[in-house]
Amino acid sequence: MMENNSAPLKGLVLCGGHSSRMQENKSSIRYHGMPQWQYLVELLQSFQLETYLSCRVDQQQDFNSYPLLIPDSVPYGGPSAGLLSARQYQPGTAWLVLACDLPLISRQSLEILINAREKDCAATAFRSPVNLMPEPLIAIWEPAGLDALLENVAAGKNCPRKTLLNTDIRLLDNRYYEEQYNANTPAEKAEAVRQISSQSPHP
Template sequence: MTAPLKGLILCGGRSTRMQQDKSLIAYHGMPQWQYLYQLVHNITPDVYLSCREEQKPALSDEVPMIFDSIEGNGPSVGLLSAHAAFPDTAWLVLAVDLPLISQQSLHYLVSQRQVLKDATSLISPVNHLPEPLIAIWEPSGLKKLLHNFNEGKNCPRKTLLQSDILQIENPFSAEQFNANTPEEMKEAEEQIRH
Protein backbone atom coordinates (compact mmCIF):
# COMPACT_ATOMS: atom_id res chain seq x y z
CA MET A 1 0.00 0.00 0.00
CA THR A 2 1.31 3.45 -0.92
CA ALA A 3 2.22 5.54 2.12
CA PRO A 4 0.57 8.98 2.23
CA LEU A 5 2.94 11.82 1.38
CA LYS A 6 3.47 14.73 3.73
CA GLY A 7 5.95 17.61 3.44
CA LEU A 8 8.75 18.33 5.91
CA ILE A 9 10.78 21.55 5.91
CA LEU A 10 13.91 21.03 8.01
CA CYS A 11 14.46 24.26 9.97
CA GLY A 12 16.13 22.90 13.09
CA GLY A 13 19.79 23.42 12.26
CA ARG A 14 21.94 25.73 14.36
CA SER A 15 23.01 27.86 11.33
CA THR A 16 26.45 28.42 12.88
CA ARG A 17 28.25 29.02 9.56
CA MET A 18 25.53 31.43 8.35
CA GLN A 19 25.65 33.33 11.71
CA GLN A 20 21.86 33.80 11.55
CA ASP A 21 18.84 31.49 11.39
CA LYS A 22 18.69 30.28 7.77
CA SER A 23 14.94 29.70 8.04
CA LEU A 24 14.35 33.45 8.56
CA ILE A 25 16.38 34.79 5.60
CA ALA A 26 14.02 36.53 3.14
CA TYR A 27 15.38 35.61 -0.30
CA HIS A 28 11.90 35.87 -1.87
CA GLY A 29 10.32 38.68 0.15
CA MET A 30 9.30 36.33 2.97
CA PRO A 31 11.15 34.09 5.44
CA GLN A 32 12.74 31.10 3.72
CA TRP A 33 10.67 28.62 5.76
CA GLN A 34 7.50 30.29 4.45
CA TYR A 35 8.69 30.24 0.82
CA LEU A 36 9.46 26.51 1.04
CA TYR A 37 6.25 25.82 2.95
CA GLN A 38 4.21 27.38 0.13
CA LEU A 39 6.14 25.42 -2.53
CA VAL A 40 5.54 22.10 -0.80
CA HIS A 41 1.95 22.98 0.11
CA ASN A 42 1.20 23.16 -3.63
CA ILE A 43 2.18 19.47 -3.84
CA THR A 44 0.74 18.09 -0.61
CA PRO A 45 -1.57 19.96 1.79
CA ASP A 46 0.04 18.32 4.85
CA VAL A 47 3.28 20.24 5.42
CA TYR A 48 5.18 20.50 8.69
CA LEU A 49 8.09 22.60 9.88
CA SER A 50 10.71 20.52 11.65
CA CYS A 51 12.39 22.63 14.31
CA ARG A 52 13.66 22.93 17.85
CA GLU A 53 11.14 24.13 20.46
CA GLU A 54 13.11 27.31 21.15
CA GLN A 55 12.65 28.34 17.49
CA LYS A 56 8.86 28.44 17.78
CA PRO A 57 8.53 32.16 18.74
CA ALA A 58 10.41 33.20 15.57
CA LEU A 59 8.25 31.01 13.32
CA SER A 60 4.48 31.03 12.79
CA ASP A 61 1.72 29.70 15.01
CA GLU A 62 -0.37 29.13 11.90
CA VAL A 63 1.58 26.21 10.45
CA PRO A 64 1.98 22.70 11.88
CA MET A 65 5.31 21.94 13.52
CA ILE A 66 7.12 18.80 14.58
CA PHE A 67 9.58 19.56 17.34
CA ASP A 68 12.76 17.55 17.71
CA SER A 69 11.76 14.66 19.97
CA ILE A 70 14.98 12.66 19.73
CA GLU A 71 18.27 13.48 21.42
CA GLY A 72 21.07 14.38 19.06
CA ASN A 73 22.09 16.80 16.33
CA GLY A 74 21.79 16.99 12.59
CA PRO A 75 19.01 16.47 10.09
CA SER A 76 18.44 12.85 11.14
CA VAL A 77 16.85 14.19 14.34
CA GLY A 78 14.22 16.10 12.33
CA LEU A 79 13.56 13.19 9.98
CA LEU A 80 13.23 10.69 12.82
CA SER A 81 11.03 13.01 14.89
CA ALA A 82 8.65 13.22 11.91
CA HIS A 83 8.81 9.44 11.51
CA ALA A 84 8.01 8.98 15.22
CA ALA A 85 4.97 11.27 14.90
CA PHE A 86 3.67 9.60 11.71
CA PRO A 87 5.34 6.17 11.30
CA ASP A 88 3.34 5.12 8.22
CA THR A 89 3.97 8.34 6.27
CA ALA A 90 6.36 9.10 3.45
CA TRP A 91 8.00 12.51 3.66
CA LEU A 92 8.92 14.97 0.92
CA VAL A 93 11.91 16.46 2.73
CA LEU A 94 13.49 19.84 2.01
CA ALA A 95 16.36 21.51 3.84
CA VAL A 96 15.78 25.18 4.59
CA ASP A 97 19.13 26.17 3.00
CA LEU A 98 17.87 25.82 -0.61
CA PRO A 99 17.13 29.39 -1.74
CA LEU A 100 16.91 28.58 -5.47
CA ILE A 101 14.64 25.52 -5.33
CA SER A 102 11.34 25.95 -7.18
CA GLN A 103 8.12 24.15 -8.00
CA GLN A 104 9.63 22.56 -11.12
CA SER A 105 12.28 20.61 -9.16
CA LEU A 106 9.74 19.43 -6.61
CA HIS A 107 7.17 18.39 -9.21
CA TYR A 108 9.89 16.46 -11.04
CA LEU A 109 10.95 14.68 -7.84
CA VAL A 110 7.37 13.73 -6.94
CA SER A 111 6.63 12.57 -10.49
CA GLN A 112 9.55 10.10 -10.24
CA ARG A 113 8.60 8.71 -6.79
CA GLN A 114 9.03 4.95 -6.49
CA VAL A 115 6.93 3.85 -3.53
CA LEU A 116 8.51 0.37 -3.42
CA LYS A 117 11.99 1.85 -2.89
CA ASP A 118 13.29 3.15 0.45
CA ALA A 119 13.58 6.65 -0.99
CA THR A 120 13.54 8.69 -4.17
CA SER A 121 16.35 11.24 -4.17
CA LEU A 122 17.72 13.91 -6.44
CA ILE A 123 21.41 13.52 -7.26
CA SER A 124 23.79 16.25 -6.13
CA PRO A 125 25.33 18.07 -9.11
CA VAL A 126 28.39 18.71 -6.92
CA ASN A 127 29.40 15.20 -5.80
CA HIS A 128 26.89 13.01 -7.73
CA LEU A 129 25.68 11.41 -4.49
CA PRO A 130 22.04 11.24 -3.36
CA GLU A 131 20.62 14.41 -1.79
CA PRO A 132 19.05 13.16 1.46
CA LEU A 133 17.44 16.54 2.12
CA ILE A 134 15.82 16.91 -1.32
CA ALA A 135 14.18 13.53 -1.30
CA ILE A 136 11.10 11.49 -0.62
CA TRP A 137 11.75 9.13 2.28
CA GLU A 138 9.42 6.15 2.45
CA PRO A 139 8.67 4.56 5.86
CA SER A 140 11.07 1.67 5.05
CA GLY A 141 13.94 4.11 4.49
CA LEU A 142 13.19 5.93 7.73
CA LYS A 143 13.23 2.61 9.61
CA LYS A 144 16.73 2.02 8.23
CA LEU A 145 17.74 5.55 9.24
CA LEU A 146 16.44 4.90 12.77
CA HIS A 147 18.38 1.65 12.99
CA ASN A 148 21.59 3.39 11.85
CA PHE A 149 20.97 6.33 14.19
CA ASN A 150 20.56 3.97 17.14
CA GLU A 151 23.89 2.36 16.12
CA GLY A 152 25.57 5.79 16.31
CA LYS A 153 25.54 6.38 12.54
CA ASN A 154 23.96 9.80 12.14
CA CYS A 155 24.37 10.48 8.39
CA PRO A 156 21.21 10.33 6.27
CA ARG A 157 23.23 10.22 3.05
CA LYS A 158 25.09 7.10 4.21
CA THR A 159 21.74 5.47 5.00
CA LEU A 160 20.56 6.25 1.46
CA LEU A 161 23.78 4.81 0.00
CA GLN A 162 23.14 1.55 1.90
CA SER A 163 19.46 1.38 0.91
CA ASP A 164 17.37 0.49 -2.11
CA ILE A 165 16.71 3.94 -3.54
CA LEU A 166 15.96 5.63 -6.83
CA GLN A 167 18.43 8.41 -7.64
CA ILE A 168 17.32 10.86 -10.30
CA GLU A 169 19.12 13.59 -12.22
CA ASN A 170 17.27 16.87 -11.82
CA PRO A 171 16.93 18.72 -15.15
CA PHE A 172 16.90 21.89 -12.99
CA SER A 173 19.96 20.94 -10.91
CA ALA A 174 21.15 24.56 -10.48
CA GLU A 175 18.21 24.90 -8.08
CA GLN A 176 19.93 22.52 -5.66
CA PHE A 177 22.42 25.21 -4.58
CA ASN A 178 22.96 25.20 -0.78
CA ALA A 179 23.50 28.50 1.02
CA ASN A 180 25.24 27.87 4.35
CA THR A 181 27.56 30.90 4.68
CA PRO A 182 27.11 34.67 4.26
CA GLU A 183 29.09 34.44 0.99
CA GLU A 184 26.76 31.74 -0.37
CA MET A 185 23.76 33.80 0.75
CA LYS A 186 25.03 36.73 -1.34
CA GLU A 187 25.61 34.42 -4.30
CA ALA A 188 22.04 33.11 -4.03
CA GLU A 189 20.66 36.66 -3.79
CA GLU A 190 22.57 37.58 -6.96
CA GLN A 191 21.11 34.60 -8.84
CA ILE A 192 17.57 35.38 -7.65
CA ARG A 193 17.92 39.01 -8.81
CA HIS A 194 19.00 37.93 -12.31
Template sequence: MNAAHPPLYGLLLSGGASQRMRQDKAALAYRGEPQLLRAWRVLQAATERAFVSVRDSQREDPLRAGLPQIVDSYEAIGPAAGILSAQERHPEAAWLVLACDLPLLDAGTLQALVDARDPAADATAFTSRHDGLPEPLCAIWEPSSHALLLQRYQAGSYCPRKALMQSRTVLLPVPGEALDNVNTPEEREVMQQRLESMA
Protein backbone atom coordinates (compact mmCIF):
# COMPACT_ATOMS: atom_id res chain seq x y z
CA MET A 1 0.00 0.00 0.00
CA ASN A 2 1.21 3.51 -0.78
CA ALA A 3 2.29 5.13 2.48
CA ALA A 4 0.48 8.31 1.47
CA HIS A 5 -2.86 6.54 1.25
CA PRO A 6 -5.09 6.62 4.31
CA PRO A 7 -5.29 3.19 5.97
CA LEU A 8 -8.38 1.17 5.12
CA TYR A 9 -10.54 0.17 8.07
CA GLY A 10 -13.75 -1.83 7.95
CA LEU A 11 -17.13 -0.89 9.43
CA LEU A 12 -19.84 -3.53 9.61
CA LEU A 13 -23.20 -1.84 10.03
CA SER A 14 -25.33 -3.80 12.48
CA GLY A 15 -27.26 -1.07 14.30
CA GLY A 16 -30.45 -1.10 12.25
CA ALA A 17 -33.80 -1.67 13.92
CA SER A 18 -34.78 -4.45 11.45
CA GLN A 19 -38.43 -3.35 11.65
CA ARG A 20 -39.53 -4.99 8.40
CA MET A 21 -37.83 -8.27 9.31
CA ARG A 22 -39.39 -8.20 12.80
CA GLN A 23 -36.21 -9.70 14.25
CA ASP A 24 -32.51 -8.79 14.37
CA LYS A 25 -31.23 -9.22 10.80
CA ALA A 26 -27.66 -9.58 12.00
CA ALA A 27 -28.58 -12.78 13.85
CA LEU A 28 -30.31 -14.45 10.90
CA ALA A 29 -28.44 -17.62 9.97
CA TYR A 30 -27.63 -18.60 6.40
CA ARG A 31 -25.82 -21.87 5.82
CA GLY A 32 -25.68 -22.37 9.59
CA GLU A 33 -23.92 -19.12 10.52
CA PRO A 34 -25.31 -15.74 11.67
CA GLN A 35 -24.86 -13.36 8.77
CA LEU A 36 -23.16 -10.81 11.04
CA LEU A 37 -20.30 -13.23 11.71
CA ARG A 38 -20.02 -14.29 8.09
CA ALA A 39 -19.85 -10.66 6.92
CA TRP A 40 -17.36 -9.92 9.71
CA ARG A 41 -14.94 -12.58 8.49
CA VAL A 42 -15.06 -11.26 4.90
CA LEU A 43 -14.64 -7.64 6.01
CA GLN A 44 -11.81 -8.40 8.43
CA ALA A 45 -9.86 -10.18 5.69
CA ALA A 46 -10.15 -7.18 3.35
CA THR A 47 -9.15 -4.37 5.76
CA GLU A 48 -6.38 -3.46 8.20
CA ARG A 49 -8.73 -3.16 11.18
CA ALA A 50 -12.46 -3.79 11.44
CA PHE A 51 -15.24 -2.72 13.77
CA VAL A 52 -18.92 -3.44 14.21
CA SER A 53 -21.20 -0.41 14.26
CA VAL A 54 -23.75 -0.67 17.09
CA ARG A 55 -26.33 1.38 18.91
CA ASP A 56 -25.65 1.90 22.62
CA SER A 57 -28.38 -0.60 23.52
CA GLN A 58 -26.63 -3.32 21.47
CA ARG A 59 -23.20 -3.18 23.15
CA GLU A 60 -23.80 -6.20 25.39
CA ASP A 61 -25.68 -8.24 22.80
CA PRO A 62 -24.00 -11.69 22.77
CA LEU A 63 -23.55 -11.66 18.98
CA ARG A 64 -21.78 -8.30 19.00
CA ALA A 65 -20.13 -8.14 22.44
CA GLY A 66 -17.04 -10.12 21.43
CA LEU A 67 -16.19 -7.92 18.44
CA PRO A 68 -14.48 -4.50 18.35
CA GLN A 69 -17.26 -1.93 18.37
CA ILE A 70 -17.90 1.66 17.43
CA VAL A 71 -21.00 2.90 19.22
CA ASP A 72 -23.18 5.39 17.38
CA SER A 73 -22.56 8.88 18.72
CA TYR A 74 -25.42 10.25 16.62
CA GLU A 75 -29.13 9.69 17.14
CA ALA A 76 -30.74 6.82 15.23
CA ILE A 77 -30.67 8.25 11.71
CA GLY A 78 -29.79 5.05 9.87
CA PRO A 79 -26.44 4.11 8.30
CA ALA A 80 -25.16 7.71 8.28
CA ALA A 81 -24.96 7.58 12.10
CA GLY A 82 -22.57 4.63 11.95
CA ILE A 83 -20.43 6.11 9.19
CA LEU A 84 -20.11 9.51 10.88
CA SER A 85 -19.32 7.91 14.24
CA ALA A 86 -16.55 5.80 12.68
CA GLN A 87 -15.09 8.75 10.80
CA GLU A 88 -14.92 10.77 13.98
CA ARG A 89 -13.36 7.90 15.95
CA HIS A 90 -10.61 7.38 13.33
CA PRO A 91 -10.49 10.47 11.06
CA GLU A 92 -7.19 9.32 9.59
CA ALA A 93 -8.75 6.24 7.98
CA ALA A 94 -10.78 5.42 4.93
CA TRP A 95 -13.73 3.17 5.75
CA LEU A 96 -14.96 0.16 3.86
CA VAL A 97 -18.57 0.33 5.00
CA LEU A 98 -20.55 -2.88 4.75
CA ALA A 99 -24.15 -3.76 5.56
CA CYS A 100 -24.53 -6.98 7.54
CA ASP A 101 -27.52 -8.22 5.49
CA LEU A 102 -25.87 -9.26 2.22
CA PRO A 103 -26.06 -13.09 2.21
CA LEU A 104 -24.63 -13.40 -1.32
CA LEU A 105 -21.59 -11.20 -0.72
CA ASP A 106 -18.31 -13.03 -1.28
CA ALA A 107 -14.67 -12.24 -0.63
CA GLY A 108 -13.98 -11.71 -4.34
CA THR A 109 -16.54 -8.91 -4.60
CA LEU A 110 -15.08 -7.11 -1.60
CA GLN A 111 -11.55 -7.56 -2.95
CA ALA A 112 -12.63 -6.08 -6.29
CA LEU A 113 -13.83 -2.99 -4.43
CA VAL A 114 -10.54 -2.70 -2.53
CA ASP A 115 -8.50 -3.19 -5.70
CA ALA A 116 -10.44 -0.43 -7.49
CA ARG A 117 -10.15 2.02 -4.59
CA ASP A 118 -9.11 5.53 -5.59
CA PRO A 119 -7.87 7.41 -2.51
CA ALA A 120 -7.88 10.65 -4.53
CA ALA A 121 -11.68 10.44 -4.82
CA ASP A 122 -14.16 10.90 -1.94
CA ALA A 123 -15.47 7.36 -2.32
CA THR A 124 -15.40 4.17 -4.38
CA ALA A 125 -18.70 2.33 -4.76
CA PHE A 126 -20.49 -0.28 -6.80
CA THR A 127 -23.48 0.58 -8.95
CA SER A 128 -26.76 -0.79 -7.60
CA ARG A 129 -28.34 -3.29 -9.97
CA HIS A 130 -31.79 -2.03 -8.92
CA ASP A 131 -31.56 1.65 -9.78
CA GLY A 132 -28.11 2.33 -11.27
CA LEU A 133 -27.17 4.63 -8.38
CA PRO A 134 -24.16 4.29 -6.05
CA GLU A 135 -24.50 1.54 -3.44
CA PRO A 136 -23.44 3.20 -0.15
CA LEU A 137 -23.48 0.11 2.06
CA CYS A 138 -20.69 -1.72 0.29
CA ALA A 139 -18.43 1.21 -0.44
CA ILE A 140 -15.14 2.81 0.56
CA TRP A 141 -15.54 6.25 2.12
CA GLU A 142 -12.31 8.25 2.10
CA PRO A 143 -11.58 10.81 4.85
CA SER A 144 -12.53 13.60 2.43
CA SER A 145 -16.13 12.33 2.37
CA HIS A 146 -16.68 13.31 5.99
CA ALA A 147 -17.28 17.02 5.49
CA LEU A 148 -20.20 16.60 3.09
CA LEU A 149 -21.76 13.75 5.09
CA LEU A 150 -21.61 15.88 8.26
CA GLN A 151 -22.92 18.95 6.45
CA ARG A 152 -25.87 16.94 5.13
CA TYR A 153 -26.54 15.50 8.58
CA GLN A 154 -26.59 18.97 10.12
CA ALA A 155 -29.07 20.02 7.43
CA GLY A 156 -31.35 17.08 8.28
CA SER A 157 -30.43 14.95 5.24
CA TYR A 158 -29.45 11.45 6.30
CA CYS A 159 -29.27 9.50 3.04
CA PRO A 160 -25.71 8.21 2.42
CA ARG A 161 -26.55 7.38 -1.21
CA LYS A 162 -27.31 11.02 -1.96
CA ALA A 163 -24.05 11.98 -0.28
CA LEU A 164 -22.20 9.67 -2.67
CA MET A 165 -24.09 11.18 -5.61
CA GLN A 166 -22.90 14.65 -4.57
CA SER A 167 -19.32 13.53 -4.00
CA ARG A 168 -16.42 12.58 -6.25
CA THR A 169 -17.32 8.91 -6.31
CA VAL A 170 -15.63 6.28 -8.46
CA LEU A 171 -18.51 4.11 -9.66
CA LEU A 172 -17.81 0.46 -10.38
CA PRO A 173 -19.99 -1.89 -12.46
CA VAL A 174 -22.77 -3.88 -10.82
CA PRO A 175 -21.23 -6.95 -9.10
CA GLY A 176 -23.93 -9.34 -10.22
CA GLU A 177 -26.29 -10.31 -7.38
CA ALA A 178 -23.65 -10.02 -4.64
CA LEU A 179 -25.28 -6.97 -3.02
CA ASP A 180 -28.85 -8.28 -2.94
CA ASN A 181 -30.11 -7.78 0.60
CA VAL A 182 -32.95 -9.24 2.63
CA ASN A 183 -35.42 -7.03 4.50
CA THR A 184 -38.57 -9.11 5.10
CA PRO A 185 -39.39 -12.66 6.22
CA GLU A 186 -40.64 -13.37 2.69
CA GLU A 187 -37.37 -12.21 1.12
CA ARG A 188 -35.46 -14.33 3.64
CA GLU A 189 -37.35 -17.44 2.59
CA VAL A 190 -36.56 -16.78 -1.06
CA MET A 191 -32.88 -16.18 -0.19
CA GLN A 192 -32.68 -19.43 1.80
CA GLN A 193 -33.98 -21.30 -1.24
CA ARG A 194 -31.48 -19.56 -3.52
CA LEU A 195 -28.58 -20.48 -1.24
CA GLU A 196 -29.72 -24.07 -0.97
CA SER A 197 -29.91 -24.35 -4.76
CA MET A 198 -26.37 -22.91 -5.04
CA ALA A 199 -24.92 -25.28 -2.44
Protein backbone atom coordinates (compact mmCIF):
# COMPACT_ATOMS: atom_id res chain seq x y z
CA MET A 1 0.00 0.00 0.00
CA MET A 2 1.04 3.57 -0.59
CA GLU A 3 0.81 6.45 1.81
CA ASN A 4 -2.78 7.64 2.17
CA ASN A 5 -3.54 10.64 0.00
CA SER A 6 -6.51 12.95 -0.24
CA ALA A 7 -6.12 13.84 -3.90
CA PRO A 8 -9.21 15.50 -5.36
CA LEU A 9 -10.95 13.45 -8.03
CA LYS A 10 -11.67 15.00 -11.42
CA GLY A 11 -12.87 13.66 -14.76
CA LEU A 12 -10.79 13.27 -17.91
CA VAL A 13 -12.16 12.31 -21.34
CA LEU A 14 -9.44 11.20 -23.76
CA CYS A 15 -10.06 12.51 -27.29
CA GLY A 16 -6.52 12.62 -28.65
CA GLY A 17 -6.49 9.47 -30.78
CA HIS A 18 -6.28 9.59 -34.57
CA SER A 19 -9.26 7.22 -35.06
CA SER A 20 -7.53 5.68 -38.09
CA ARG A 21 -9.35 2.34 -37.84
CA MET A 22 -12.75 3.99 -37.34
CA GLN A 23 -12.18 6.28 -40.37
CA GLU A 24 -13.99 9.09 -38.55
CA ASN A 25 -13.41 10.96 -35.32
CA LYS A 26 -14.55 8.64 -32.53
CA SER A 27 -15.11 11.53 -30.14
CA SER A 28 -17.70 13.07 -32.51
CA ILE A 29 -19.85 9.99 -33.16
CA ARG A 30 -23.43 10.54 -31.96
CA TYR A 31 -24.36 7.29 -30.26
CA HIS A 32 -26.60 9.09 -27.77
CA GLY A 33 -27.89 12.07 -29.74
CA MET A 34 -24.79 14.18 -29.03
CA PRO A 35 -21.06 13.91 -29.76
CA GLN A 36 -19.51 11.08 -27.76
CA TRP A 37 -17.15 13.44 -25.95
CA GLN A 38 -20.13 15.45 -24.70
CA TYR A 39 -21.96 12.30 -23.58
CA LEU A 40 -18.92 11.22 -21.54
CA VAL A 41 -18.43 14.71 -20.09
CA GLU A 42 -22.04 14.85 -18.95
CA LEU A 43 -21.73 11.35 -17.49
CA LEU A 44 -18.75 12.40 -15.37
CA GLN A 45 -20.35 15.72 -14.46
CA SER A 46 -23.37 13.82 -13.11
CA PHE A 47 -21.05 12.80 -10.25
CA GLN A 48 -20.18 16.47 -9.64
CA LEU A 49 -16.72 15.94 -11.09
CA GLU A 50 -14.93 18.87 -12.70
CA THR A 51 -14.31 17.30 -16.09
CA TYR A 52 -11.64 18.04 -18.69
CA LEU A 53 -11.12 17.03 -22.31
CA SER A 54 -7.71 15.74 -23.34
CA CYS A 55 -6.77 16.36 -26.96
CA ARG A 56 -3.85 16.85 -29.32
CA VAL A 57 -2.67 20.41 -29.86
CA ASP A 58 -3.96 20.38 -33.44
CA GLN A 59 -7.45 19.38 -32.21
CA GLN A 60 -8.07 22.34 -29.93
CA GLN A 61 -10.24 24.17 -32.46
CA ASP A 62 -12.55 21.14 -32.61
CA PHE A 63 -13.50 21.66 -28.97
CA ASN A 64 -13.75 25.45 -28.81
CA SER A 65 -17.21 25.14 -27.30
CA TYR A 66 -15.83 23.41 -24.19
CA PRO A 67 -13.76 25.51 -21.78
CA LEU A 68 -11.83 22.82 -19.88
CA LEU A 69 -9.23 21.54 -22.35
CA ILE A 70 -5.88 19.92 -21.66
CA PRO A 71 -3.89 19.84 -24.93
CA ASP A 72 -1.02 17.36 -25.01
CA SER A 73 2.01 18.99 -23.39
CA VAL A 74 4.46 16.09 -23.05
CA PRO A 75 6.74 14.52 -25.71
CA TYR A 76 4.96 11.19 -25.73
CA GLY A 77 2.21 9.68 -27.86
CA GLY A 78 -0.88 7.58 -27.35
CA PRO A 79 -3.12 7.69 -24.29
CA SER A 80 -0.08 8.16 -22.06
CA ALA A 81 0.24 11.67 -23.53
CA GLY A 82 -3.24 12.57 -22.30
CA LEU A 83 -2.71 11.08 -18.86
CA LEU A 84 0.67 12.69 -18.33
CA SER A 85 -0.47 16.05 -19.71
CA ALA A 86 -3.26 16.01 -17.11
CA ARG A 87 -0.68 15.15 -14.43
CA GLN A 88 1.45 18.09 -15.54
CA TYR A 89 -1.53 20.45 -15.74
CA GLN A 90 -2.82 19.68 -12.25
CA PRO A 91 -0.24 17.85 -10.14
CA GLY A 92 -1.65 16.04 -7.14
CA THR A 93 -5.01 15.36 -8.79
CA ALA A 94 -6.61 11.94 -9.23
CA TRP A 95 -8.39 11.43 -12.55
CA LEU A 96 -11.35 9.27 -13.49
CA VAL A 97 -10.32 8.57 -17.07
CA LEU A 98 -12.63 7.56 -19.91
CA ALA A 99 -11.58 6.85 -23.50
CA CYS A 100 -13.91 8.15 -26.20
CA ASP A 101 -14.33 4.66 -27.72
CA LEU A 102 -16.74 3.48 -24.98
CA PRO A 103 -20.23 3.85 -26.49
CA LEU A 104 -21.99 1.61 -23.96
CA ILE A 105 -20.54 2.99 -20.72
CA SER A 106 -23.14 4.38 -18.33
CA ARG A 107 -23.54 5.82 -14.88
CA GLN A 108 -23.99 2.41 -13.26
CA SER A 109 -20.45 1.26 -14.13
CA LEU A 110 -18.90 4.55 -13.03
CA GLU A 111 -20.78 4.39 -9.75
CA ILE A 112 -19.12 1.04 -9.01
CA LEU A 113 -15.70 2.45 -9.87
CA ILE A 114 -16.10 5.59 -7.76
CA ASN A 115 -17.52 3.76 -4.76
CA ALA A 116 -14.65 1.25 -4.86
CA ARG A 117 -11.92 3.88 -5.22
CA GLU A 118 -8.86 2.93 -3.17
CA LYS A 119 -6.84 6.07 -2.58
CA ASP A 120 -3.93 4.11 -1.10
CA CYS A 121 -3.37 2.29 -4.39
CA ALA A 122 -1.90 3.59 -7.64
CA ALA A 123 -5.24 3.15 -9.40
CA THR A 124 -8.68 1.59 -9.25
CA ALA A 125 -9.59 -0.19 -12.47
CA PHE A 126 -11.95 -2.71 -13.99
CA ARG A 127 -10.75 -6.08 -15.20
CA SER A 128 -11.20 -6.55 -18.94
CA PRO A 129 -13.76 -9.28 -19.73
CA VAL A 130 -11.73 -10.04 -22.87
CA ASN A 131 -8.23 -10.64 -21.52
CA LEU A 132 -8.74 -10.28 -17.73
CA MET A 133 -6.13 -7.50 -17.56
CA PRO A 134 -6.70 -4.02 -16.11
CA GLU A 135 -8.63 -1.52 -18.22
CA PRO A 136 -6.36 1.56 -18.07
CA LEU A 137 -8.81 3.89 -19.81
CA ILE A 138 -11.84 3.19 -17.62
CA ALA A 139 -10.01 3.80 -14.38
CA ILE A 140 -9.22 6.14 -11.54
CA TRP A 141 -5.54 7.06 -11.67
CA GLU A 142 -4.13 8.35 -8.39
CA PRO A 143 -1.11 10.68 -8.41
CA ALA A 144 1.18 7.75 -7.48
CA GLY A 145 -0.05 5.80 -10.51
CA LEU A 146 0.66 8.73 -12.81
CA ASP A 147 4.12 9.09 -11.27
CA ALA A 148 4.76 5.42 -12.07
CA LEU A 149 3.46 5.92 -15.63
CA LEU A 150 5.80 8.87 -16.14
CA GLU A 151 8.76 6.82 -14.95
CA ASN A 152 7.87 3.95 -17.27
CA VAL A 153 7.21 6.14 -20.31
CA ALA A 154 10.49 7.98 -19.79
CA ALA A 155 12.16 4.54 -19.86
CA GLY A 156 10.49 3.72 -23.18
CA LYS A 157 7.58 1.70 -21.76
CA ASN A 158 4.69 3.67 -23.25
CA CYS A 159 1.79 1.45 -22.16
CA PRO A 160 -0.64 2.46 -19.40
CA ARG A 161 -1.86 -1.13 -18.98
CA LYS A 162 1.67 -2.40 -18.29
CA THR A 163 2.07 0.28 -15.65
CA LEU A 164 -1.10 -0.93 -13.94
CA LEU A 165 0.09 -4.54 -14.16
CA ASN A 166 3.27 -3.62 -12.32
CA THR A 167 1.91 -1.34 -9.60
CA ASP A 168 -0.34 -1.79 -6.58
CA ILE A 169 -3.88 -1.30 -7.90
CA ARG A 170 -7.41 -2.23 -6.89
CA LEU A 171 -8.81 -4.44 -9.64
CA LEU A 172 -12.59 -4.80 -9.93
CA ASP A 173 -14.94 -7.13 -11.74
CA ASN A 174 -17.73 -5.04 -13.26
CA ARG A 175 -21.16 -6.65 -13.07
CA TYR A 176 -22.00 -4.55 -16.13
CA TYR A 177 -18.93 -5.76 -18.01
CA GLU A 178 -20.69 -5.39 -21.37
CA GLU A 179 -20.38 -1.61 -20.90
CA GLN A 180 -16.61 -1.94 -21.31
CA TYR A 181 -17.12 -2.64 -25.02
CA ASN A 182 -14.69 -0.73 -27.25
CA ALA A 183 -15.76 0.52 -30.70
CA ASN A 184 -12.73 1.20 -32.88
CA THR A 185 -13.90 0.11 -36.35
CA PRO A 186 -17.01 0.75 -38.47
CA ALA A 187 -18.20 -2.80 -37.74
CA GLU A 188 -17.80 -2.29 -33.99
CA LYS A 189 -19.60 1.05 -34.27
CA ALA A 190 -22.50 -0.67 -36.03
CA GLU A 191 -22.67 -3.28 -33.28
CA ALA A 192 -22.69 -0.57 -30.62
CA VAL A 193 -25.52 1.25 -32.40
CA ARG A 194 -27.45 -2.01 -32.59
CA GLN A 195 -27.02 -2.66 -28.87
CA ILE A 196 -27.98 0.89 -27.90
CA SER A 197 -31.08 0.84 -30.08
CA SER A 198 -32.18 -2.47 -28.53
CA GLN A 199 -31.93 -1.20 -24.96
CA SER A 200 -34.08 1.11 -22.91
CA PRO A 201 -32.19 4.23 -21.79
CA HIS A 202 -30.32 3.83 -18.52
CA PRO A 203 -31.85 5.70 -15.59
